[in-house]
Amino acid sequence: MTSRSIPSAAVGGWRRPVTQGFTLTAVAWLWLFAYQLNRPWWDLVVYDWLGLDEGSRLGSGVHFFLYDSVKILLLLTGIIFVVTIARSYLSLERTRSLLGGRREGVANLAAAGLGVATPFCSCSAVPAFIGFVAAGVPLGVTLSFLIASPLINEVAVVLLYGMFGARIAVLYVASGLVIATVAGYILGRVSPSRWVEDFVYRTTLRGAAVMPGQQLTWSDRVIMGREEVATILRKVWPYLIVGIGLGAVIHGWAPADFFTAVAGPDNPFGPLVAVAIGVPLYSNAAGILPLVEVLYAKGMAIGTVLAFMMSVVALSLPELILLRRVLKPPLLAAFVGVVATGIVATGYLFNAIL
Amino acid sequence: MMFIKILGPGCVNCHTLEQLTRDALADLHLTAEISSVTDYPTIVAYGVMTTPALVVDDRVVLAGRIPTAAQLRDLLTTAAD
Numbered sequence: 001m002t003s004r005s006i007p008s009a010a011v012g013g014w015r016r017p018v019t020q021g022f023t024l025t026a027v028a029w030l031w032l033f034a035y036q037l038n039r040p041w042w043d044l045v046v047y048d049w050l051g052l053d054e055g056s057r058l059g060s061g062v063h064f065f066l067y068d069s070v071k072i073l074l075l076l077t078g079i080i081f082v083v084t085i086a087r088s089y090l091s092l093e094r095t096r097s098l099l100g101g102r103r104e105g106v107a108n109l110a111a112a113g114l115g116v117a118t119p120f121c122s123c124s125a126v127p128a129f130i131g132f133v134a135a136g137v138p139l140g141v142t143l144s145f146l147i148a149s150p151l152i153n154e155v156a157v158v159l160l161y162g163m164f165g166a167r168i169a170v171l172y173v174a175s176g177l178v179i180a181t182v183a184g185y186i187l188g189r190v191s192p193s194r195w196v197e198d199f200v201y202r203t204t205l206r207g208a209a210v211m212p213g214q215q216l217t218w219s220d221r222v223i224m225g226r227e228e229v230a231t232i233l234r235k236v237w238p239y240l241i242v243g244i245g246l247g248a249v250i251h252g253w254a255p256a257d258f259f260t261a262v263a264g265p266d267n268p269f270g271p272l273v274a275v276a277i278g279v280p281l282y283s284n285a286a287g288i289l290p291l292v293e294v295l296y297a298k299g300m301a302i303g304t305v306l307a308f309m310m311s312v313v314a315l316s317l318p319e320l321i322l323l324r325r326v327l328k329p330p331l332l333a334a335f336v337g338v339v340a341t342g343i344v345a346t347g348y349l350f351n352a353i354l
Numbered sequence: 355m356m357f358i359k360i361l362g363p364g365c366v367n368c369h370t371l372e373q374l375t376r377d378a379l380a381d382l383h384l385t386a387e388i389s390s391v392t393d394y395p396t397i398v399a400y401g402v403m404t405t406p407a408l409v410v411d412d413r414v415v416l417a418g419r420i421p422t423a424a425q426l427r428d429l430l431t432t433a434a435d
Contacts, residue, residue, distance in 0.1 A: 124418075131402075
């Protein structure tokens with residue numbers, strides 16, 4: 001890459017990072033303040049000013065909608081900003097060179113981990129797949145990467161932490177890593193190359209891979225973080241509103257043990273049914289989490305809830321259609337089958353141990 | 355005369371990048387032949403895995419994001435020298 005450092009950062013000299021540092025600190029404090037004030041504020045507005053009864057369906061539903069919308073927006077803004085900056089130190093190209101020429105097994109785990117840490121959008125799934133395979137990364141390892149990337153969603157991790165606490169968030173990450181590692185390893189064992197479209201292997205790489213992360217300055221990273229927050233919020237807000245709205249309705253109107261009978265800890269088919277419903281559904285973590293919180297509050301077993309969430313975010317029709325460009329139907333089917341099985345197993349495991 | 359290629363499978367971002375490039379060229383009073391590369395094998399052959407990407411005279415100068423107008427002008431000026 002021949003570009004010079006990007007001018008916006010160079011022009012301001014040392015003053016710009018310093019002002020930026022002050023602004024960032026101020027914004028961080030403001031964020032903390034708003035987050036702490038969220039519940040008392042809506043308590044005041046909904047129960048005192050609007051005079052709604054805290055115990056009533058309407059009152060608790062409205063309060064839930066307002067409080068949760070603000071909480072999730074704040075969490076999302078903060079998390080995406082921090083994660084984008086952290087991730088800007090890694091790139092798909094660097095990840096590929098880290099994975100190239102490694103033996104399967106450990107490499108699957110590494111690929112799953114890097115799948116979480118690398119900035120990646122499923123719109124790049126196809127060029128990434130070809131790029132990895134053409135550079136000599138084994139197929140199973142490449143698939144571990146492609147499974148982990150949407151499955152362990154940074155937004156989901158932090159929202160889970162915010163709603164259910166650290167234990168559930170850690171379990172989610174750990175099980176996601178295990179699923180991606182094992183699924184990629186299994187798919188790598190069935191000689192999958194016969195089910196990859198031929199043109200992938202005819203692709204040759206000319207010259208050095210581009211390393212877009214190398215010449216970024218701190219200011220660039222901050223700007224990227226801000227832009228990413230704007231992009232993601234623009235993309236997810238409809239899902240978020242529908243998710244929280246649905247959550248509010250269930251929160252206010254469904255009886256407390258509504259799901260206990262159909263999907264409680266005693267239902268042996270819970271996770272299986274949850275995944276069967278979740279796979280064709282497509283939403284993103286931000287939209288599904290408010291719903292997940294309510295389903296759990298109304299008595300659905302935690303493993304069943306998590307399995308549902310994972311199947312919604314990890315396997316989506318748009319991504320499968322993209323992957324069909326490089327994977328032939330048998331491998332695509334195996335991909336869906338192995339990942340779905342892993343998620344169902346996780347659901348049962350969580351139902352059993354929690 | 356520069357030869358510019360916009361790499362990307364025809365996504366919204368690729369069209370945005372193409373339009374920005376045309377604008378930047380007009381601002382700089384440069385002429386260039388712009389073409390789009392949409393097939394994956396060719397895109398990946400440039401070493402690019404994140405689209406959209408900008409190729410000037412067969413060199414990748416930008417990949418994976420949409421630059422600001424100022425960044426783009428700077429990239430094109432550098433490439434034109």
